Amino acid sequence: WIARGGAIVFEAEDVRPHAIETDRPSLTWIAGGVSETLECDVIAGCDGFHGVCRTTIATDSLTTYDQRLPFGWLGIIAATPPSTREIIYALHERGFAGHMLRTETESRFYLQCDPDDDIANWPDDRIWFELRTRLATDGWSLREGPILEKSISELRSFVCEPMRYGNLFLAGDAAHIVPPTGAKGMNLAIHDASVLAAALARWYSSGDATGLDGYSDTCLRRVWRVQEFSTWMSWMLHRLPDDLPDLPLRRKLQLAQLDYVCNSKAGAAAFAENYVGIEGF
Incomplete structure (x- = not known):
């Protein structure tokens, strides 16, 4: 598509669709301080x-x-190889825990938390304790490592x-x-x-x-x-x-x-x- 003359515009501002109910809609935006207009057959939002x-x-x-579920997820990416060859979903009395596969050197984990919780309440030591506790099962151990990213999101x-x-x-x-x-x-x-x-x-x-x-x-x-x-x-x-x-x-x-x-x-x-x-x- 790019070879045929297409272009990708990064850092566009004030993007607006126009005349979307007609057979000739258009898009306007500002890039580098210049106003641009593109006439279209259709617009994919x-x-x-x-x-x-x-x-x-x-x-x-x-x-x-619109429905907001009463659950939040603390999402974590850690610099540690996966502890499993399959995705793990766990229901524990302390809440849900998940171990997802990412790469050979990084793993993604999820912990149930209050959707309005503050990420400051989740230091790394607490995260690993909760993961060890909620994912515990005989004959299996959790690989731990530096936590690279963590954030809280609601389920919706x-x-x-x-x-x-x-x-x-x-x-x-x-x-x-x-x-x-x-x-x-x-x-x-x-x-x-x-x-x-x-x-x-x-x-x-x-x-x-x-x-x-x-x-x-x-x-x-x-x-x-x-x-x-x-x-x-x-x-x-x-x-x-x-x-x-x-x-x-x-x-x-x-x-x-x-x-x-x-x-x-x-x-x-x-x-x-x-x-x-x-x-x-």
């Missing part, structure tokens, strides 16, 4: 949750669904419908956010981009707009499947809030879910299918 594309659409033309579900308005097509976090428990955020964004690219290729090659017209419905079918799976998985693997009125019941249901996933071939297969990605969604 891949600018993230805090980007400008979604906010360009009139609020009465969108329906949004967000969807806006439709994902198309005029000739503006939203994709990725601009249209949806999923709880990270199911590790599906990037997968969904890539799926959106793949569907949109195929639809654009069909339109440009033959004038057939069927793919563009169906873009939102096609993507949202997968988005809602992933939202349900990621939310279900989050409630199954996290220490539940103490103020739930039906806490004892919810804990029993949580253990029953885990038992089914871990000990039923059908349950494990359904989990694997959703985790990897269901064909046709």
Whole structure:
């Protein structure tokens, strides 16, 4: 694309889509103090949750669904080789813990915490203590090392419908956010981009707009499947809030879910299918 004359503009300021409901939308921005305008056939809004594309659409033309789960994740990157060859998800009485694979020399970990917690409350010694405690199992030990990065984020579900308005097509976090428990955020964004690219290729090659017209419905079918799976998985693997009125019941249901996933071939297969990605969604 760049070889054919395309360009990537870095450090652009005041980016704004215009006339998105017409057949000739445009983008304006400022780069190096110079105002620029690009006339388009379509605009792909891949600018993230805090980007400008979604906010360009009139609020009465969108329906949004937003849920903040009562869980936070302390995310850590450490300079230590992985302690496992497989991803580990752990439910402990002190909260969730996760060991994710990254590189041969670095590992990523997650610890459940309050979403409003302060990172200053998590010195390195406390982090390693919690990881050792929550991930402990017979015959296995945790490799430790210098912590390179750490941050706290909330678990959240967000969807806006439709994902198309005029000739503006939203994709990725601009249209949806999923709880990270199911590790599906990037997968969904890539799926959106793949569907949109195929639809654009069909339109440009033959004038057939069927793919563009169906873009939102096609993507949202997968988005809602992933939202349900990621939310279900989050409630199954996290220490539940103490103020739930039906806490004892919810804990029993949580253990029953885990038992089914871990000990039923059908349950494990359904989990694997959703985790990897269901064909046709």
